[in-house]
Amino acid sequence: MSAVLRVEQLSGGYSPKRSIIHDLDIEINEGEMVGLIGVNGAGKSTTIKHILGLMTPHQGRITINGTTLDEHVEDYRSSYTYVPETPILFDELTVEEHLRLTAMAYGVPEQQYVELTEKLLERFHMVKKRKALSAHLSKGMKQKVMIMSALLAKPSLFIIDEPFLGLDPLGIRSLLEDLVEVKRNGSAILMSSHILSTVEHYCDRFIMLDQGRIIAHGTLDNMLQQASEHSKRAVSTLEEAFYAMLNGGEA
Known part of the structure; x- marks a missing residue:
C-alpha cells in the first residue's frame, strides 16, 4: 500500500513562539481508516488544521499523494474533503444545490453526480429535504449535507472531525457503511472522534495525542x-x- 497522507516531524501552533503540537509523524495508506483520539485540547484540531493548510507549520512536512501545499496548491486541496465538527453551509442554497456545488468544485462527471446524489439522499433520509434551504435545516441535517458532499467528491483523503455529533442513529449507520465502502475503494480516512466504542470497530489504526504529542499508536x-x-x-x-x-x- 502507498501512503496517501504523510506527516513528518510536524510541530506548530497559533503563535510562532509556542508550539501546540510537537514532532508528529503520521502516515495513512490507501484503504485505511485511522482514528485520531485524545482529550479536549490534546492537539487534534490543530493537527487537522495543519493538514488542511489552514496553519503554517513551525517545522515539518505534510504531503498528500506525495505533493505538498506549496508545490501544487490545487492538486493538494482537491485531494481531500473535510467534514468539520460544526457544519458550515450557505444559508441561501438548498441541499441539492450544495451537492451540485461540490460536484462542480471537484469535477464530478454529470452522470456520476446524478447517480450518487440520488443514492446519498436516499441513504441519509434526505430525499424530502432536497429542495430545502440549509437555513431551515437542523444541525443534524446540516451535518448530513456536509457528509454527503464529502462522499460525492470521492477524494483520496477524507478528514472527518467528530462526525457523529448531531446525527441520528440511522445517519450514523449510513455514514459508517459508506466509510467502509470508501476504504474498499482505496481512499484514506483520518477521523477524530470521542465515541471510542464506535470507532474501535471501524478504524484500522489509532493515534492517541496528549499535550500535542503522540503517546500511543497502532x-x-x-x-x-x-x-x-x-x-x-x-x-x-x-x-x-x-x-x-x-x-x-x-x-
Whole structure:
C-alpha cells in the first residue's frame, strides 16, 4: 500500500513562539481508516488544521499523494474533503444545490453526480429535504449535507472531525457503511472522534495525542498492549485504554 497522507516531524501552533503540537509523524495508506483520539485540547484540531493548510507549520512536512501545499496548491486541496465538527453551509442554497456545488468544485462527471446524489439522499433520509434551504435545516441535517458532499467528491483523503455529533442513529449507520465502502475503494480516512466504542470497530489504526504529542499508536491490539503495560493491568477495550493512558493509569 502507498501512503496517501504523510506527516513528518510536524510541530506548530497559533503563535510562532509556542508550539501546540510537537514532532508528529503520521502516515495513512490507501484503504485505511485511522482514528485520531485524545482529550479536549490534546492537539487534534490543530493537527487537522495543519493538514488542511489552514496553519503554517513551525517545522515539518505534510504531503498528500506525495505533493505538498506549496508545490501544487490545487492538486493538494482537491485531494481531500473535510467534514468539520460544526457544519458550515450557505444559508441561501438548498441541499441539492450544495451537492451540485461540490460536484462542480471537484469535477464530478454529470452522470456520476446524478447517480450518487440520488443514492446519498436516499441513504441519509434526505430525499424530502432536497429542495430545502440549509437555513431551515437542523444541525443534524446540516451535518448530513456536509457528509454527503464529502462522499460525492470521492477524494483520496477524507478528514472527518467528530462526525457523529448531531446525527441520528440511522445517519450514523449510513455514514459508517459508506466509510467502509470508501476504504474498499482505496481512499484514506483520518477521523477524530470521542465515541471510542464506535470507532474501535471501524478504524484500522489509532493515534492517541496528549499535550500535542503522540503517546500511543497502532492497531487496536497495539493500543491495548501499550495501555496494559502503562497501567500494569489488563485492558480489553479502546475506551479502557484511553482512560489508562490519560487518567494516571486508572482504567
